[in-house]
Amino acid sequence: MxxxxxxxxxxxxxxxxxxxxxxxxxxxxxxxxxxxxxxxxxxxxxxxxxxxxxxxxxxxxxxxxxxxxxxxxxxxxxxxxxxxxxxxxxxPTVFERLTVFENLELALAGTRSVLKTLRARISPEQDNRINEVLGTIGLSGRRFELGSTLAHGQKQWLEIGMLLMQDxxxxxxxxxxxxxxxxxxxxxxxxxxxxxxxxxxxxxxxxxxxxxxxxxxxxxxxxxxxxxxxxxxxxxxxxxxxxxxxxx
Ligand SMILES: Nc1ncnc2c1ncn2[C@@H]1O[C@H](COP(=O)(O)OP(=O)(O)OP(=O)(O)O)[C@@H](O)[C@H]1O
Ligand SMILES: [Mg+2]
CATH class of the missing domain: 3.40.50.300 (P-loop containing nucleotide triphosphate hydrolases)
Structure with a gap:
């Protein structure tokens, strides 16, 4: 960095x-x-x-x-x-049909296609980074939930988390x-x-x-x-x- x-x-x-x-x-x-x-x-x-x-x-x-x-x-x-x-x-522009974790995974990828990104295996570093951001935005416990299930505030925090993935x-x-x-x-x-x-x-x-x-x-x-x-x-x-x- x-x-x-x-x-x-x-x-x-x-x-x-x-x-x-x-x-x-x-x-x-x-x-x-x-x-x-x-x-x-x-x-x-x-x-x-x-x-x-x-x-x-x-x-x-x-x-x-x-x-x-x-x-x-x-x-x-x-x-x-x-x-x-x-x-x-x-x-908020989170993907409702993807999980919280997947939303962050996508944000990590930047411009790569959605399918390619979700099929690719993420590195341990990337996994750590996603977990770190989940902690920062207070959504560690919701990582496997779909975007659509989040409350308004949680969606806003997830969106901030998606921004943070690009550091x-x-x-x-x-x-x-x-x-x-x-x-x-x-x-x-x-x-x-x-x-x-x-x-x-x-x-x-x-x-x-x-x-x-x-x-x-x-x-x-x-x-x-x-x-x-x-x-x-x-x-x-x-x-x-x-x-x-x-x-x-
Ligand atoms: N693309 C545009 N075309 C024409 N006028 C615009 C455009 N974007 C903004 N304006 C005008 O410029 C002025 C400033 O708008 P701006 O959205 O920056 O205000 P703001 O401080 O963000 O207000 P708010 O607190 O309501 O969000 C307003 O009068 C708005 O109507
Ligand atoms: Mg404004």
Whole structure:
């Protein structure tokens, strides 16, 4: 495993959709191993920021770097994944008719075909890695159960586990606790906290109690740019933030 030293640096990013600026000169950075929370009202540009980092959307201007060697704006989505950026979408995409273990096995394979992967024998190292991830996501006891039998929260954790199989240096997580029970939310806090340090983690979420439970540094986006930054108490007490977001 290479050293975990890649800093994410976004500078002056602007993204326009029909003249509307979803990102407007956005500048922010994420240190290696940092857990960063990004909050802000609907339409603030949070998801668009992740789209730029993962190569799904190209900005009109600005720069996006991941470590010294990776200019994200010149890389394909696959190259960005290979450079160590993993993204979890809101809707879980686990395979319902495969077991928990098989889902992780597939994620290990990357681009190989489903059948080929499931028929191939996995190495002891791969078996260890799957078991390790099962422990991390708290699903060791469910390894032989079908994806379809999992509760909503368990599916979300399995999806995070599938991302972890590629051992990404940076994890982008968009609204992870939407639809979860309070117990599931608490378990998700623990999981994301346990991933920080070994991974950089960027979490976008509207649930303020959840954000408070994991927050170190918090960035508030509004109209495509950063309007406040600091710890949770600082941003929650910021008059600009109260006006555009938390005061409603
Ligand atoms: N592909 C697109 N085409 C046109 N407009 C878009 C596109 N993607 C996003 N937008 C617009 O850009 C703005 C920012 O959207 P974005 O999804 O980044 O916000 P968000 O901060 O993630 O909001 P939410 O909290 O609701 O998820 C919104 O006004 C949205 O309608
Ligand atoms: Mg969004």
């Amino acid at each position: 290479s050293a975990r030293d890649k800093k994410l640096e976004l500078e002056g990013l602007t993204v326009s959709f029909d003249g509307f600026k979803a990102l407007n000169n956005l500048t922010l950075s994420v240190d290696p191993g940092e857990l960063l929370c990004i909050i802000g009202p609907n339409g603030a540009g949070k998801t668009t920021m992740m789209d730029v980092v993962t190569g799904k959307t190209r900005p009109d201007s600005g720069t996006a770097r991941f470590g010294s060697g990776n200019n994200l704006l010149e890389m394909s989505e696959a190259e960005i994944v290979a450079a160590g950026v993993g993204r979890k979408f809101q809707k 990404p240096e940076l994890l982008l997580v968009d609204e992870p606790v939407a639809g979860m029970t309070p117990q599931e939310i608490e378990r998700t806090s623990e999981l994301l906290l346990s991933l920080a340090g070994e991974h950089s983690v960027v979490v976008v979420e509207h649930d303020m109690n959840f954000v408070r439970s994991i927050a170190r540094r918090v960035i508030v986006l509004h109209e495509g740019r950063v309007i406040a930054e600091g710890d949770m108490d600082k941003v929650q007490g910021d008059p600009k933030v109260i006006e555009v977001y938390l005061g409603v």
